[in-house]
Amino acid sequence: MRKKSKNTEHETADSERKSQGIPPEIKKLMQEVDANVKKLIDIFRFVLKYKMIFRGQGVEFAGIRKYMPADDAKMIDWKVSARMSTSGKVDKLYVKIYEEERDLDVLVLLDTSASMLFGTQDKLKSEYAAILVGTIIYAAIETGDNAGLAMFNEKVHKFIPPSRESVQYYRVLENLVDKKKYGGSKNLKEAIDFAVKIGRNRTILFIVSDFISCGDGWEESLKSAASKFDGVLGIMLRDVRDSFLPEGAGHFRLSDPFSGHISEANLDKVKEKFERMAASQEKDVETQFHRSKAGFIKYYTNDPFIKSLMKWFEMWGAGR
Numbered sequence: 001m002r003k004k005s006k007n008t009e010h011e012t013a014d015s016e017r018k019s020q021g022i023p024p025e026i027k028k029l030m031q032e033v034d035a036n037v038k039k040l041i042d043i044f045r046f047v048l049k050y051k052m053i054f055r056g057q058g059v060e061f062a063g064i065r066k067y068m069p070a071d072d073a074k075m076i077d078w079k080v081s082a083r084m085s086t087s088g089k090v091d092k093l094y095v096k097i098y099e100e101e102r103d104l105d106v107l108v109l110l111d112t113s114a115s116m117l118f119g120t121q122d123k124l125k126s127e128y129a130a131i132l133v134g135t136i137i138y139a140a141i142e143t144g145d146n147a148g149l150a151m152f153n154e155k156v157h158k159f160i161p162p163s164r165e166s167v168q169y170y171r172v173l174e175n176l177v178d179k180k181k182y183g184g185s186k187n188l189k190e191a192i193d194f195a196v197k198i199g200r201n202r203t204i205l206f207i208v209s210d211f212i213s214c215g216d217g218w219e220e221s222l223k224s225a226a227s228k229f230d231g232v233l234g235i236m237l238r239d240v241r242d243s244f245l246p247e248g249a250g251h252f253r254l255s256d257p258f259s260g261h262i263s264e265a266n267l268d269k270v271k272e273k274f275e276r277m278a279a280s281q282e283k284d285v286e287t288q289f290h291r292s293k294a295g296f297i298k299y300y301t302n303d304p305f306i307k308s309l310m311k312w313f314e315m316w317g318a319g320r
Contacts, residue, residue: 043313104203204233236286
């Protein structure tokens with residue numbers, strides 16, 4: 001008998017939820033994720049295969065388990081599979097496992113502070129982030145790994161521990177679309193320290209943020225995370241107006257997203273200085289990730305994200 005696929009489990013879970021009625025905001029997010037996730041799933045499977053490739057000589061044999069679609073076919077133990085089959089044909093597949101084999105955790109740290117509620121394009125930064133995070137979570141669960149989410153502003157206010165259950169995906173989406181989860185200031189150090197404290201070594205950590213007004217001390221915390229986890233990737237999300245002011249904008253009233261302070265400025269006069277400072281701040285964040293030997297990708301909210309995310313996974317897999 002063939003093992004029930006993860007895809008079938010998702011379809012069953014989805015159909016059950018449809019019968020109960022899915023809120024429209026979650027349906028919309030599901031559709032956005034579906035449009036992006038298929039190619040990323042293939043890359044997650046690639047990473048899983050790399051976990052198998054490095055089963056070298058001298059690693060202690062620990063037993064067998066049932067074959068999963070993401071497994072490398074070279075790991076199939078055909079003799080055991082034949083013995084375990086009862087129909088006279090090899091209809092049950094088993095693979096060898098070794099002492100070092102462990103599940104992979106995918107943990108996403110998502111910035112939900114007030115600065116993420118800004119947008120001048122089709123989507124707010126928070127909306128773009130929800131699609132990206134949903135895509136990562138779905139792909140991880142679909143390929144048999146554990147996926148979890150920590151939402152933070154001045155502290156980690158929502159934590160969904162890593163799990164591979166099919167309901168985990170829906171659980172994450174419910175929180176991503178909950179408007180009450182967004183707002184406040186930002187403490188990136190506390191969020192990274194939280195991940196280091198609760199995360200296992202065998203973890204890929206995604207930090208999704210605009211990295212605006214992050215607070216102090218997060219750079220050292222990032223180094224700790226990069227030294228502990230299998231992989232760390234910073235994903236900077238920016239609206240184009242975070243980096244560039246429009247031509248001929250003239251006089252504007254501006255509000256600080258964290259303090260609410262209102263000020264007035266002629267944007268034409270500050271345009272050059274603003275853009276220079278924004279570029280410098282973005283570069284500083286990127287430099288900190290590279291110094292920590294962590295990955296870094298920057299997106300504007302009108303950019304497609306799948307290709308560059310896939311490229312990072314390919315590089316990460318090749319580096320393991």
